[in-house]
Amino acid sequence: MFKGEERVRAIKVGFIVPGLLYLMLMAVFPMIWSFSLSFQRWKAATASPRVFVGLRNFYTIFFEDPRFWNSLRFTVFYVLIVVVIELFLGLLLAYILNEKIRFRNFFRVVFLFPMAAPPIGIAFMWRMLLNPDAGIMVKIMNSLGINVVRWLTDAKLTPFVLMSVDIWEWTPFMFLGLLAAFQSLPVELYDAAQVDGASRFQTFRFITFPLLLPIVVTLLLLRAIDAFKLFELVFGITGGGPGSSTESLSYYIYTVGFQYFDLGYACSLSWIFLGIVLLISNFLLQRLRKEV
Amino acid sequence: MKRNFWFVVFILCFVVVSTSFAAEKTWESQQGEFSGTTLTVLITDPHSAVVESWKPEWEALTGAKVEMVVVPYASLYDKMMTDFITGTGAYDLICWPSTWAGDVMGGEWVIPLDDLIKEYGYPNWDDVAPAIKTVVSWANKVYALPYDGDCHMLYYRKDALENPDYQAKFKEKYGYAYNVPPKSWEEIRDIAEFFTGWDWDNDGENEYGIAFIAQRKTQAMWSYLDIAMQYAAQPGVAPFFDPETMEPLVNNPGWVKAMEVIQDMTKFAPPGLLSYGYSELRQAYVSGNSAIGLDWGDIGIMEQSEEKYGSKVKGLLGYGPLPGAMKTYNFKEKKWVEGYNQVNFLNFGGWIFSISKFSKNQLAAYKFATYFTAPERSILDVCGIHGYTGANPWRFSHFQNIDKWIEGGWGKESVTKYLGTIQTILSDPKAVTDLRIPGAAEYYDYLDLYLAQVLSGTAKPEDACNNIYKEWVKITEAQGKEKQLNLYRESLGLPKK
Numbered sequence: 001m002f003k004g005e006e007r008v009r010a011i012k013v014g015f016i017v018p019g020l021l022y023l024m025l026m027a028v029f030p031m032i033w034s035f036s037l038s039f040q041r042w043k044a045a046t047a048s049p050r051v052f053v054g055l056r057n058f059y060t061i062f063f064e065d066p067r068f069w070n071s072l073r074f075t076v077f078y079v080l081i082v083v084v085i086e087l088f089l090g091l092l093l094a095y096i097l098n099e100k101i102r103f104r105n106f107f108r109v110v111f112l113f114p115m116a117a118p119p120i121g122i123a124f125m126w127r128m129l130l131n132p133d134a135g136i137m138v139k140i141m142n143s144l145g146i147n148v149v150r151w152l153t154d155a156k157l158t159p160f161v162l163m164s165v166d167i168w169e170w171t172p173f174m175f176l177g178l179l180a181a182f183q184s185l186p187v188e189l190y191d192a193a194q195v196d197g198a199s200r201f202q203t204f205r206f207i208t209f210p211l212l213l214p215i216v217v218t219l220l221l222l223r224a225i226d227a228f229k230l231f232e233l234v235f236g237i238t239g240g241g242p243g244s245s246t247e248s249l250s251y252y253i254y255t256v257g258f259q260y261f262d263l264g265y266a267c268s269l270s271w272i273f274l275g276i277v278l279l280i281s282n283f284l285l286q287r288l289r290k291e292v
Numbered sequence: 293m294k295r296n297f298w299f300v301v302f303i304l305c306f307v308v309v310s311t312s313f314a315a316e317k318t319w320e321s322q323q324g325e326f327s328g329t330t331l332t333v334l335i336t337d338p339h340s341a342v343v344e345s346w347k348p349e350w351e352a353l354t355g356a357k358v359e360m361v362v363v364p365y366a367s368l369y370d371k372m373m374t375d376f377i378t379g380t381g382a383y384d385l386i387c388w389p390s391t392w393a394g395d396v397m398g399g400e401w402v403i404p405l406d407d408l409i410k411e412y413g414y415p416n417w418d419d420v421a422p423a424i425k426t427v428v429s430w431a432n433k434v435y436a437l438p439y440d441g442d443c444h445m446l447y448y449r450k451d452a453l454e455n456p457d458y459q460a461k462f463k464e465k466y467g468y469a470y471n472v473p474p475k476s477w478e479e480i481r482d483i484a485e486f487f488t489g490w491d492w493d494n495d496g497e498n499e500y501g502i503a504f505i506a507q508r509k510t511q512a513m514w515s516y517l518d519i520a521m522q523y524a525a526q527p528g529v530a531p532f533f534d535p536e537t538m539e540p541l542v543n544n545p546g547w548v549k550a551m552e553v554i555q556d557m558t559k560f561a562p563p564g565l566l567s568y569g570y571s572e573l574r575q576a577y578v579s580g581n582s583a584i585g586l587d588w589g590d591i592g593i594m595e596q597s598e599e600k601y602g603s604k605v606k607g608l609l610g611y612g613p614l615p616g617a618m619k620t621y622n623f624k625e626k627k628w629v630e631g632y633n634q635v636n637f638l639n640f641g642g643w644i645f646s647i648s649k650f651s652k653n654q655l656a657a658y659k660f661a662t663y664f665t666a667p668e669r670s671i672l673d674v675c676g677i678h679g680y681t682g683a684n685p686w687r688f689s690h691f692q693n694i695d696k697w698i699e700g701g702w703g704k705e706s707v708t709k710y711l712g713t714i715q716t717i718l719s720d721p722k723a724v725t726d727l728r729i730p731g732a733a734e735y736y737d738y739l740d741l742y743l744a745q746v747l748s749g750t751a752k753p754e755d756a757c758n759n760i761y762k763e764w765v766k767i768t769e770a771q772g773k774e775k776q777l778n779l780y781r782e783s784l785g786l787p788k789k
Contacts, residue, residue: 043770044377045395046730067741132564133576153566155748239366241508242566242748244741258370260734261377261395262770 038268045261057268068269070244071252072276074159078248079227082166083220089167090174090219095204097175098182108179115172123236126165127152130237152238155245162233162246170227174219181215182208217288224284225277249273319412319662326656327355333660334361334375334383336368338682339643342439342673343387345681346664356656366509369733376401381650385657390427390436390641394730394779397430402646404433408658415666419687421718426725427641431782436644437661439670441686443717444518444639446612447577447585447592448473449605452492452499453483462486473612476632477519477553480584480615484560487583495580495604501560503573503582508744510569513736514639516743518586520550521635521724522617528722530784531623532735533768538777540764542739543757545628546621551753555746566747578603586614588640589684592710593676596701600679607703611713636716636723642686676700684714691715729779731771738763 038057042050061068093111097104114122129137130152141147151161185208193203230248234240240247240255247255253273257266333343340362347358361383363371368388373395375382388396396402409417417425420438428436452458453472463469465486470479484501491498504515524546525531531541541547558565562581564572570587577585578594578601585591594601595609616634621627645661647654664670667689672678674685675697685691691714697707717723727735742759745751751759768776778788 041770043731045373045399045733046771047399047401048771130567131572132567133562133572133579133581150563153564153748155745155750235366239507239509240741241744243508243745243750245748245750255737258374259737260731261373262734 034267034270037264038271040264041262042264043261044263050264053264057265058272060265061268061272067244067247067252068249068272071247071249074245074247075228075230075249078159078163078166078230079224082163082170082227083224085163085167086171086174086223087216087220089171090178091216093171093175094178094182098179111172111175113172114169115176117169119169119232120236122165122169123233126233127237130161153242155242158238158242159246162237165233165237166227166230169233170223173223177215177219178212181212185211214288217284221281221284221288224280228277228280249276317412319414319659319666321350321354321659321663323353324355325353325659326653329354329356329653329656331356331358331384331653331656331660332361332382333358333385333387334363334368334372335387336365337362338680339387339440341679341681342664342683345673345678346669350660350663354656354659356660358660365511372396373401375648376650379650381648381652383648384651384653385661386646386648387439387643388646390644391726391728391732391736393427393430393435393641393728394732394783396646397435398730398779401649402435403649403651403654404435405437405647405658406434408655409434412655412658412662415662416687416689419667419689421686421688421715422721423638423718423723423725424642424686427638427728428644430728436646437658437665438642438686439645439661439665440642440683441674441690441714441718442588442638442640442642442684443714443723444514444586444588444614444637445713445717446473446614447587448610448612449493449580449583449608450610451608452487452583453610455492458486458492473610474584474615475634476615477522477617481553481556481560484557484584488560492583493580497581499580500562500582502557502584502586503561503565503568503577504557504586505568505570505573506558506561506565506744506747507567507569507572508740509737511640512747513740513743515586516550516554516739517637517639518614519553519617520547521637522615522620522633523547523550523553524621524623525635525637525724526620526622526633527635527720528724530724530727532727533764533777533780534623535777535781535784535786536789538768538773538780540761540768541623542764543754543761544621544623544626546623548754548757549621551743551746551757554743555749555753558747558749566744575602578605580604580608589710589714590680590682592706593680595706596676607706609706611710613713613717636720638718638723638725641726641728642684643682671696676702685711686718725783728783729771729776731767731776734767735764738767 039052039054040050041053042048097108129135132138132152151157189207190203193207229250231250231254234246234248234251238246240251250273253266253269256262256269335343340360343358343360350356351358369392372383372386372388376399386402421441424438424441428434428438459469466482470483474480474483480502486501487499488501489498493499506512506515520531524541524544531546533540562576564576568576573585573587574591574594576582577587577591592609592611595603595605597603598606613634613636616632618632619628619630620633622629645665647657651657664673667687670687671690671693673681673683674690677696677700691711694704694707697711698704739760742751742756746753746756781788
């Protein structure tokens with residue numbers, strides 16, 4: 001049917017089209033659909049008809065929805081704290097385990113366990129550990145004479161408890177990335193630094209850190225986006241409480257979408273969420289480009 | 293003679309044929325009736341224990357296969373509604389709380405059962421308590437099979453409240469003698485304070501005054517509603533909306549007072565109170581850490597077994613209806629009315645079984661549900677013989693068959709009082725039914741959200757009630773005010789506007 005150039009072109013098209021169709025079906029169509037829904041009011045649970053409301057949903061989000069601002073504030077605060085601490089701890093662990101110490105391989109494997117477990121499982125495990133009546137953490141603390149049971153019931157303390165669990169769970173991710181980076185650093189530079197009489201701190205400050213920076217920015221980007229999607233820990237441990245002190249933006253969107261089935265409003269929130277994630281990614285990518 | 297013979301043969305044939313047809317049209321499952329059918333049940337724990345109990349013998353009888361999809365309570369609504377909205381039909385039979393009736397029955401996502409009941413019958417409909425008949429119905433049609441009799445009740449420790457020494461000390465401190473069981477929230481407050489922070493049961497640990505569900509997203513709003521019913525409702529008069537205007541009443545002085553009372557109660561509760569969902573509450577209370585508890589009938593079941601539930605209070609619990617209040621706010625007259633007011637409230641309304649309209653096995657689903665909710669089987673699920681199932685008594689026969697309860701581990705005196713309390717509440721013609729209009733899950737989620745802020749001390753009761761009011765107005769408008777008004781009036785038994 002086709003000959004020569006045409007045949008080659010037809011084969012190319014034949015290979016591309018199914019993938020393109022799949023992409024359209026699975027990614028592009030839902031995005032267009034959800035974008036169109038974000039301009040509608042649709043209370044799906046009661047089989048109500050969809051009503052076009054223009055920018056009303058977005059106006060409500062920005063000007064009439066304190067719960068959105070509360071969840072955004074908590075999420076940004078959460079991301080800033082966990083990502084910075086995870087980076088610092090990951091760097092420290094990678095630095096230590098890059099050295100030739102005893103049981104190095106054992107520790108490398110052990111540190112990966114929290115990251116390998118399913119997040120929802122982690123959440124329910126910590127919920128049980130922190131249970132104020134029967135949780136083992138309370139019993140350990142009590143046996144040490146420390147009376148701390150309000151970690152899931154104090155609106156000021158609970159966000160930090162959630163952050164601690166996140167740090168425990170995701171520091172291995174930073175550690176793994178940075179350890180790989182450490183191991184790929186060129187040995188010659190360190191030999192030269194040693195010859196020039198550089199101290200350990202100077203070596204780290206002027207050689208190791210600049211070389212690690214592109215990896216650090218990439219890890220920060222990946223981790224920040226992931227942390228921004230905070231859901232499982234909130235769902236499993238606090239349910240957004242006490243009060244609304246741990247309600248993340250993802251959890252709020254889930255609540256609107258799948259508890260209230262207010263699908264139009266949930267889509268508007270999702271698009272704003274996507275915009276925020278893109279802004280963060282863009283900012284970090286710009287930094288990455290500069291550094292590289 | 294020959295003619296007579298053929299006449300007799302004809303009659304016999306007629307009887308046999310008609311009997312065999314009649315046998316098919318029964319709610320009772322028949323041998324091999326659903327061979328090759330797979331029935332999928334969407335359910336939460338601990339209710340899955342009921343299906344688990346009956347599934348082997350029903351499968352053996354009918355040849356069907358029953359598959360359960362067990363989800364946590366927090367995920368049930370979204371799993372169920374997503375299936376409905378997308379029309380997937382992944383679940384044939386769904387066990388859900390009747391408080392979502394507005395969305396589920398009102399949205400006609402489940403089939404009305406009147407035709408099936410008429411055609412195949414139902415195992416003794418007259419045996420079902422009237423309040424339970426109400427919760428399975430919507431717009432004069434039956435949309436669900438009853439399975440659970442739900443109402444909050446008061447639990448108290450007899451070894452604390454009935455101790456003459458403690459009673460004397462209480463009287464000396466507060467200047468009056470409390471009732472047993474306590475009659476009002478004013479009394480409860482003082483009793484809770486009195487029994488907080490000391491070892492009144494001599495087990496070597498300090499105990500607390502009161503425990504209730506308080507964790508966000510785990511049904512804490514019903515603890516609050518126990519109090520709000522007394523200060524903001526009157527017997528037979530629901531306090532949620534003005535039935536003339538659909539104006540939310542949730543920020544009137546009665547509701548605010550109830551919010552103040554529940555906030556006050558947190559001072560006399562165990563330190564982990566705000567992490568008490570229903571499971572945590574039940575485990576904590578039967579471990580013996582509080583003098584007073586509020587719950588559905590489940591604590592009573594868990595009280596009975598130390599081995600299974602760690603109960604340290606077997607035989608030590610007393611039971612009573614919800615405490616009332618010494619004044620109530622009449623929203624129609626917009627004023628406080630002094631004097632004792634006690635309202636029984638059908639919190640949650642009970643778990644019920646419905647058949648999805650997208651199910652391809654509707655008859656099998658109906659017959660399976662009627663199989664295990666029949667009187668002689670359901671008694672085993674509510675009395676403790678099948679362990680803790682989450683199902684509470686809901687048939688008259690459940691209340692009469694004391695021997696089964698004793699077999700389930702109860703003492704005769706305990707079970708008589710326990711059943712007497714529940715039966716009184718479920719039989720009360722003026723008991724207030726739960727909110728059952730479309731969007732009930734959303735109305736209650738906002739109630740739960742702002743209640744959680746009050747309980748955690750991050751919001752003032754009045755501000756919280758005002759915030760709930762604003763959200764309820766928004767939800768009503770989004771759902772359609774006129775439609776909501778008519779459905780609300782219908783749920784109260786009032787004519788449409």
